[in-house]
Amino acid sequence: MGSSGASGDLSGEMEVDAFRRLFPLRFYERHLLESVRPDARPLGRARDTTVALGAVATADGSAMAKIGCTTMLAAIKLEVMTPPLDSSDEGSVAIDFHMPPICSPIVRPGRPAEVAPVVSKQLSDAIISSGMINLKELSLVSGKAAWMAYLDIYCLDADGALFDAALLAAVAAFSHLQIPAVTVNDDGRVVIMSGENEEGKLLKDPVNKEKRKLTLTCIPFSLTCILHKNYILADPTAEEESVMETPVTVVLDSSSRLVSLYKPGGPVLAYMSAVQDCVALTRQRVKELQKILSDAISDMEVD
Amino acid sequence: MEFVSPEGLRLDGRRPMEMRQIRAQIGVVAKADGSASFEMGNTKVIAAVYGPREVQNRSQQISDQALVRCEYSMANFSTGDRMRKPKGDRRSMEISLVICQTMEACILTHLMPRSQIDIFVQVLQADGGTRSACINAATLALADAGIPMCDLITSCSAGYLNSTPLLDLNYVEDSAGGPDVTVGILSKSDKVTLLQMDAKLPMDIFENVMQLAIEGCKAVANYIREILLENTKQLEYRRGR
Numbered sequence: 001m002g003s004s005g006a007s008g009d010l011s012g013e014m015e016v017d018a019f020r021r022l023f024p025l026r027f028y029e030r031h032l033l034e035s036v037r038p039d040a041r042p043l044g045r046a047r048d049t050t051v052a053l054g055a056v057a058t059a060d061g062s063a064m065a066k067i068g069c070t071t072m073l074a075a076i077k078l079e080v081m082t083p084p085l086d087s088s089d090e091g092s093v094a095i096d097f098h099m100p101p102i103c104s105p106i107v108r109p110g111r112p113a114e115v116a117p118v119v120s121k122q123l124s125d126a127i128i129s130s131g132m133i134n135l136k137e138l139s140l141v142s143g144k145a146a147w148m149a150y151l152d153i154y155c156l157d158a159d160g161a162l163f164d165a166a167l168l169a170a171v172a173a174f175s176h177l178q179i180p181a182v183t184v185n186d187d188g189r190v191v192i193m194s195g196e197n198e199e200g201k202l203l204k205d206p207v208n209k210e211k212r213k214l215t216l217t218c219i220p221f222s223l224t225c226i227l228h229k230n231y232i233l234a235d236p237t238a239e240e241e242s243v244m245e246t247p248v249t250v251v252l253d254s255s256s257r258l259v260s261l262y263k264p265g266g267p268v269l270a271y272m273s274a275v276q277d278c279v280a281l282t283r284q285r286v287k288e289l290q291k292i293l294s295d296a297i298s299d300m301e302v303d
Numbered sequence: 304m305e306f307v308s309p310e311g312l313r314l315d316g317r318r319p320m321e322m323r324q325i326r327a328q329i330g331v332v333a334k335a336d337g338s339a340s341f342e343m344g345n346t347k348v349i350a351a352v353y354g355p356r357e358v359q360n361r362s363q364q365i366s367d368q369a370l371v372r373c374e375y376s377m378a379n380f381s382t383g384d385r386m387r388k389p390k391g392d393r394r395s396m397e398i399s400l401v402i403c404q405t406m407e408a409c410i411l412t413h414l415m416p417r418s419q420i421d422i423f424v425q426v427l428q429a430d431g432g433t434r435s436a437c438i439n440a441a442t443l444a445l446a447d448a449g450i451p452m453c454d455l456i457t458s459c460s461a462g463y464l465n466s467t468p469l470l471d472l473n474y475v476e477d478s479a480g481g482p483d484v485t486v487g488i489l490s491k492s493d494k495v496t497l498l499q500m501d502a503k504l505p506m507d508i509f510e511n512v513m514q515l516a517i518e519g520c521k522a523v524a525n526y527i528r529e530i531l532l533e534n535t536k537q538l539e540y541r542r543g544r
Contacts, residue, residue: 057345058428059380069333073427075380100376101423102351104334108359108421109374152379154425156349157332238334 024243032231039237044281046223046235047161049289051168051296053176061177063296065169068237069159074169076151076177080190083139083146091138091146095124097153097166104158104238116155119163122262123153126251127170130220130259137214140182145190147179160237161224163249168289171219175297178211218253221289223282225250227268234281248275250282254290306464306476314475315344322459322471322519323432325526327439329447329534337448341440344473345430350440352448354420369415373403375437377426398434401497405458405487406441408496411451420450431474432460434485438497439523446531455527456496458487459519461512463504468512470519484509486516490524493517 020027020038031037041047047068056062059075066072083090097120099113107113127133138147151173153166185191226236228244241247246266251259258279263270307313317323323344332338335351342348358364375398379386406422422444424437435458442456462472464481477483482504487497495517504512 056380056428058383062380071332073378075378077380077385079385096379098379100425101374101421102332102335102338102349102425105353105356109372109423110359150379150385154378154427156425157334159334 024239028228028240028243032228032233037233037240043231044234044284046285046288047237049168049292051172051292053172053296053300060180061173061175063169063172063176065165065172067161067165067168067235069157070155070161070165071157072153072155072162072165072169074151074153074166074173076149076173078147078149078177078179080140080145080182081148082144087135088143089139089146090135091140091148092135093128093133093138093149093151095127095151095153095170096120097123097155099155099158102157103155107158113158115162119166122163122249122260123166123170126167126220126222126260130251130253131218132171132216132220132253133174133214134217138179140190141184145184149177158238160239160241161235164222164224164235167220167222167251168293171216171221172293172296174214174216175293176300178213181211218255218257218259219290219293220251220253220259221282221286222249222251223278223285224248225278225281227266227270227274229268230274232274232277232281234285246270248278250278252279252282252286254286256283256286304479306479307467307469313469315473319467319469320515320518322522323473325523327443327527327530329443329530335444335448337444337446337450339440339443339447341436341443343432343436343439343471345428346426346432346436346473347428348424348426348433348436348440350422350424350437350444352420352422352441352444352450354448354450355415355418356421358417358419364417367416368412369410369417370419371403371407371410371412371422372419373399373406373422373424373441375399375402375424375426377429377433381426381429398437401434401499402437402441405438405456405497406445409452409454409456409489410445411453414451429474431472431477434499435459435471435487438487439527443527443530447534454489454491455524456487457490457520457523457527458485458497459516459523460485461516461519463508463512468508468515470515482509482512484512484516486513486520488517488520488524490521490528 049067052064055064056075060078062075064073099116101107180192182190225248226233226244227246246268249262253259326342328340331340332351337352340349375395422441426433438458462469462481462483482502484500488495
């Protein structure tokens with residue numbers, strides 16, 4: 001299996017790997033004609049996805065999500081802050097996405113990845129606009145103290161569909177987050193309750209009686225598709241993303257309402273039908289992801 | 304504060320000469336030429352090696368050798384309190400330099416002139432001994448990348464608290480203010496490439512502590528060799544021999 005493309009402008013036979021490197025677009029188009037991709041997936045199927053909660057022991061909530069080879073590690077750390085005057089009974093969430101140099105050969109120490117701040121902003125917008133987190137649950141003492149949740153997501157391996165994996169890891173980390181039990185001591189500072197009340201110490205009423213989890217409504221899930229001519233490929237790898245440059249990211253919440261749609265330009269101009277096909281693919285994917293996430297949560301609770 | 308109880312147990316229940324549990328895995332980053340994750344107790348580190356590849360900055364190219372670069376960075380959530388500046392601060396730059404120079408000692412750079420070998424280390428959880436875990440992870444990653452080396456470099460730390468030499472300090476013991484000796488050796492030839500110590504220590508006790516750290520390095524080297532052998536067997540098996 002080594003002949004050149006249908007146009008036959010390359011004489012003789014060539015090895016598959018060389019053809020893949022030299023003529024990537026033709027290599028992919030040969031596969032798309034048979035409605036299959038080089039890793040034997042049909043066009044609409046996403047890669048194997050796994051979620052593991054509690055990956056980082058030092059964080060208040062953490063998760064590791066893997067879609068194919070793309071690996072994301074998300075961890076949430078809670079700190080106490082004074083809420084601003086206009087939202088005095090709400091906490092706050094700060095989301096940051098990092099691509100350290102280990103994740104990909106294109107990221108180098110002096111040259112950070114261009115895509116990292118873009119994904120960071122997309123994530124921030126998607127999570128906050130979906131209304132998944134009720135910020136009032138992060139409040140401690142109205143007007144005086146509230147939780148600031150710092151969510152840091154690290155990409156450990158970048159193989160396409162970064163936004164999908166990052167969103168999945170973020171959502172899983174929030175499902176795993178446990179707010180510690182705290183009290184406010186005499187100086188007005190918030191202290192973590194260590195378990196049993198010490199005798200002889202005057203403690204005000206505990207602000208948080210026991211560790212609790214956040215209630216998450218409308219959890220967002222996403223799917224990135226790539227458009228090429230009239231093909232739609234779901235969940236692209238890094239190679240596919242670099243060859244065919246028109247990504248479309250659709251974010252739906254758990255009741256299949258559209259949270260966000262992102263098509264940042266690209267050579268392919270999409271008709272509405274293509275966009276609707278992407279949304280339909282995403283709807284299927286949301287069901288898969290919901291099952292994977294709830295399995296991971298119930299595994300944690302069994303332990 | 305008591306770091307060694309009268310029965311001879313440390314804060315986490317280990318004996319003074321006992322190392323923490325080590326776990327290593329090769330090939331954790333699919334995109335990298337070589338990668339490994341290394342855990343020493345609660346300290347978790349991932350190392351990825353990219354190279355030999357073209358030199359990024361032409362002016363730094365060396366005509367008869369490969370250029371070795373290393374970057375050490377800690378995740379924001381790796382320590383107890385969230386870190387504001389995970390890289391670019393003085394400690395990270397110093398450790399980057401230390402790892403770079405240590406690994407350069409064993410890579411046969413003259414075989415790959417005009418190229419660059421990048422070693423990136425990311426700390427996911429820090430509980431003392433991050434420097435040693437990084438060097439061990441980097442050794443495994445370099446071996447996974449197939450970069451020619453003259454020997455395996457392994458590293459371990461040891462300290463001296465409550466008049467007892469302690470092997471493999473964790474964060475609490477490390478921040479106790481006692482001496483902390485980090486040693487990196489070439490495992491087969493028993494040569495020391497890295498030796499760092501802070502705080503005061505009399506010479507004869509220093510020799511004991513250093514000897515203890517070297518024993519720790521040898522134990523790590525045995526484990527690393529097992530992991531590499533296992534990995535090679537798997538590769539052979541998959542190749543169908």
